[in-house]
Amino acid sequence: MGSDIDDLGKNDANYTALTPLWFLERAATVHPNRTSLVHGSWRYTWHHTYQRCRRFASALSNHSIGLGHTVHMARVQVAVIAPNIPALYEAHFGVPMSGAVLNTVNIRLNASVIAFLLGHSLASVLVVDQEFFSLTEEALKIWSKKSNNFKPPILIVIGDENCDPKGLRYALSKGAIEYENFLESGDPEYAWKPPKDEWQSIALGYTSGTTSSPKGVVLHHRGAYLMSLGGALVWGMNEGAVYLWTLPMFHCNGWCYTWTLAALCGTNICLRQVTAKAVYAAIAKYKVTHFCAAPIVLNTLINAPPEETILPLPHVVHVNTAGAAPPPSVISAMSERGFRVIHTYGLSETYGPSTICAWKPEWDSLPPEKKAKLHARQGVRYISLEGLDVMNTKTMQPVPADGTTIGEIVMRGNGVMKGYLKNPKANEEAFANGWFHSGDLAVKHSDGYIEIKDRSKDIIISGAENISSVEIENALYSHPAILEASVVARPDEKWGESPCAFVTLKNGVLDSGNEQNLAEDIIKFCRTKMPSYWVPKSVVFGTLPKTSTGKIQKNLLRAKAKEMGPVKIISKL
């Protein structure tokens, strides 16, 4: 009597493993004729996309790829090396439908890094955009030479009418299978199966590895399901959204929006190359409602020549920005242009963004500058991330919510990765004390919102004081002549380290005669904005090196600052 309220067990009727794969089946049922994907003159419906993904899974399975086909007990990786084209979108469903794990490769990596990734993940199939075939060939050569685990993968090449056909012909001559032929060989009615266990891996993505070897972040079906819905919920992104692929899909699976778009039966607009002109043109042509972009891309949109823009915007466009802390000036300039910006933050290890600076209506009436400053904070956790805090990781105690005490951002919950592939040491560090350690340093404000002050490795320690490079950058971005800015530590004879600013100017390169004047002007400008010990002691003009995702490569700038030698006690800029 009364013994069974918790005894009611799982059965086929009341339990299914969570997986985003069901989203596609639903989209194809509910809106079979709605446009799913547009790429140049290509247009697919959700019916097509579902059929193509099932063909993809079926063809992989015909090649003995997928669940049940194991190599050393590991489920087989399918690596895709492609920009934002339909095949990469299709891989997000087709590959896991076969039971295999999708490894999306950053196309801006060089051959030796790609060789490292392929050798590390033991990719069995490579699906390569024709433009990146030679790069892939080179990577395979390096892998085969350097490693004794090399086994030639199946090569599939994706043709694109927007590219020079030579590339495709070359790949075919080398024995690669054409992607469309590969799909043709598969069954459009293939009876794919959801994973037995939602903890099963769905995707593998490598961190940029600016400080060490790239680490393979492994994600599972459960997390992909929850985070792709979470990303819609925090953004208020509804059924039928028209989404522009400015953010690379190879970056955290497009922050999970690949799967979200199927859940919302929306429309994907592909973009091979992101330029301000192409973004504005796509917004106008396809009535784009949403896109994601790193702050650096927003900066490009803001500073585009008027003839490339379509301002004022003909309809509301929602922008989700993350990938680096956006300077408040970038947020406010976007808002002025009519974009509705949400600011989110996360890492590859958290399926992309997992915090949002949730807007409060009471901020509406604040002056623009104050608004932008509040909005530039990293905010609060996603609905689908259960824990977020800023901690002193020595004591594992939360920092006081005083807006000044710096600690490390830690997270926990279903929005955190399974772990790093074949890297027990990194896993131990990342998951120490039951929290995921982000490596980002932040403060917690009195309203509970967190704000990043720096990556642990980017903080500048000058005379034993911590200086946030981000705060200096935010100030620099408000200087009228500066397009982009990045601040790193430069060795300093007196202080140990001092801030060194690298800046790109709006009007391009200056005459060397003017550099000195402008540098002095910038330093003077900084004095009005920050404590004197924060003021950069050196200013360097030029183009900033960036990763494929638009992140400025501070490691390279740090190396450059080191090369410049220490700031001398007696020196003067």
Next chain:
Amino acid sequence: MGSDIDDLGKNDANYTALTPLWFLERAATVHPNRTSLVHGSWRYTWHHTYQRCRRFASALSNHSIGLGHTVHMARVQVAVIAPNIPALYEAHFGVPMSGAVLNTVNIRLNASVIAFLLGHSLASVLVVDQEFFSLTEEALKIWSKKSNNFKPPILIVIGDENCDPKGLRYALSKGAIEYENFLESGDPEYAWKPPKDEWQSIALGYTSGTTSSPKGVVLHHRGAYLMSLGGALVWGMNEGAVYLWTLPMFHCNGWCYTWTLAALCGTNICLRQVTAKAVYAAIAKYKVTHFCAAPIVLNTLINAPPEETILPLPHVVHVNTAGAAPPPSVISAMSERGFRVIHTYGLSETYGPSTICAWKPEWDSLPPEKKAKLHARQGVRYISLEGLDVMNTKTMQPVPADGTTIGEIVMRGNGVMKGYLKNPKANEEAFANGWFHSGDLAVKHSDGYIEIKDRSKDIIISGAENISSVEIENALYSHPAILEASVVARPDEKWGESPCAFVTLKNGVLDSGNEQNLAEDIIKFCRTKMPSYWVPKSVVFGTLPKTSTGKIQKNLLRAKAKEMGPVKIISKL
């Protein structure tokens, strides 16, 4: 080597049991000062609500209620007998935060049914609205007399300034603890714990039991989490929604919108009693954006005297209707009044609605009648329900998508209950062959949308032909004199059964002299709308008996039709 892509295990950082309880913690963090609940002159913020719920859990725990405190291995039930007031909302978080299971009791049941439920679930705590205290006392008396498992539960009474204070005084004189005092005794900072296992039960709700004893539907944390987010996603219900509680929270936990509102940091507007005037007044006063209601409530809104309405609506109001198949005429009348209606369908066993008639833009240009007809279908599955079909349950084969072959609606996935409490036989039937059997009969249209034709038990079998009572009702609703209609089987000498129509007129009761004329007119009207064997052979005027959730009680009408005796071969109405 390559062996660990699926070996990466769960740990405290990367895995948490899914539960809607986190939504409340998040709402209190993100929008502590936003209004969470309004009831008359009472107003709470999310900060208050979180504190009150933690007090609730803490106070329960002080009374040895909750997880760890077990009776015969069952976790303890807390039953709430109350209309839509703040305490019932708070119970949705406070009770499971203590580890106990929430049993919301339908306040329109009589004492003997309530006695059955309490005895069946072995409720240890009763939280009772002052207006329902006497009813509860009576139920306890019956329980104590009828059963040998009676153990007096802890009695907590909820005062309400909107009620006669006598009721509260009486309850206190009988030793009940006042709800506010009970909360006072709890710790507002109580360190509640999420469930260890997301399969843990969160809520228990009894079916109306029109055909048999009420069955106790047990729901779990995982399902509550997924369905409450699913309900937001399919409705396009975003952050900050203002939700009016027309639908009773005791009905499938308010279709999970109790928890959804916390996820969205929205505002709950309570309503003790649902009248057209009160609904329209609340819409105007609180800028209500969303509410749910059975079609019968919509009918009341449509037919309200103009002075009770606020038409045209001052802002967009979204309505989710379910609970019975809405006649197309009701949907179109609501749309004409400016409400944006979504039509959903589900059962207590599926956490409330789990299918939606997803709107297609291509329907926009259809004539209103055609539009309403398409929209009156039950549609497609929620994002959070993984399987939906119409099957011949003898063969377990899907019916053809021809819009005419009738089968049973079956469902599977995370939106299906754990099972019925202490009812193995019912569980076996409900989950036969790996699908949940809804007991609803439907067809599948060529576009994959399902449409209910009847409850299995409501179908009329006349001369071996199935007649859908719903289709006849839909026709009756379009008759200008009819406010409400319900059709059931009446014994028939010639045909076995024939349709008998019970109708309520818009202008109230007729003179008996006019009844005959109107009945003939209605029958004539039906002849123009349906095959002749569908046309009701009898028409009965009067008020229709309804359940607390606005469902017409066909079992009572069937009994009445039976009492009327068989339609005679020679009879004429």
